[in-house]
Amino acid sequence: MTTLKILAIGDVVGQPGRSVICRKLPLLVKERGIHFVVANCENVAGGAGVTPKLAGRLLSYGVHALTNGDHVWRKVEIAAKMAEDRRLLRPANLAEDSPGRGWAVFEVAGEGGPARVGVLNLIGRVYMPRAECPFRAADRALKALRAEGAQAVIVDFHAEASSEKQALGRYLDGRVSAFFGTHTHVPTADEQVFPGGAGYITDVGMTGPYESIIGRLCEPVIYNFLTGLPKPFRIAESQARLCGALFDIDAETGRCRGVTRVAVDDRYRFNLPPEESREVEAPDDEPDKESHHADI
Ligand SMILES: [Fe+2]
Ligand SMILES: [Fe+2]
16 A cells, blocks of 8 residues: 655745745654645745746755746746746646646655656636636646556645635545645635545645735735735745645545645744754745735
8 A cells, every 4th residue: 555645835935935944844744754745836936936946946945846826927937947847837727838837747755655646736717817717627637647647636726716626626526636725825724535535625825924914014015905005015024834734645546535734833033942943954045035016
């Protein structure tokens, strides 16, 4: 019997998000016996988009596959990198000629033997930018993933509406092993295993600073709601939290045995005693330079 423990990490926001992954992920992987890590990286570069350099950093911190969302092309230089690196995914149901790919198969060393794991990234259409039908895109992608020998399929559905997330999760139950939502930056408490064996959670939440409004400093966002006037939405600099969900999967049946929410605080910024902050060196990283006025 081959067991796969797969960690899905929600939207990594800016330098605080990168930092908590660098400092906490290695220990988490060791303690929980995790075999494979997927993280949504759409907010990793100054809060919007991902650069080749920052994608490389997340991969070097122990993430195996990177998914994306509506901010995917905000740093357009990622397009060339995405076309050549299979670990870097974008939603499969974007425009047909988008660079890169929406799914890939990874060889994973599980407990009891190796397994082929498919990762599929999709984006929603309710309160979201234009995209093709995620349901039909999932049908096509699953056919391709099976043809490539995927024994377990993990889906990151990047969407706003919980109804759309539940609908696609239910639609894919019996055909995927794990289905997690991203984009809202707020974790939900509805983790469960569906009758067909799909582990499900509506949103795994953000990996970034929670003393914030979905990762941004509070004051400019409140100002914008009160006045309608733009103001740069800078990344908050408070304590970060790594948020995700851990899926325990039987690779032989493709069924999920259990889903557990994961939340790990990075207390490094609060000058903890040395014994609590020694497990990982602080990352070789720089603060977020960029801010922007547009959507969060
Ligand atoms: Fe998003
Ligand atoms: Fe996001």
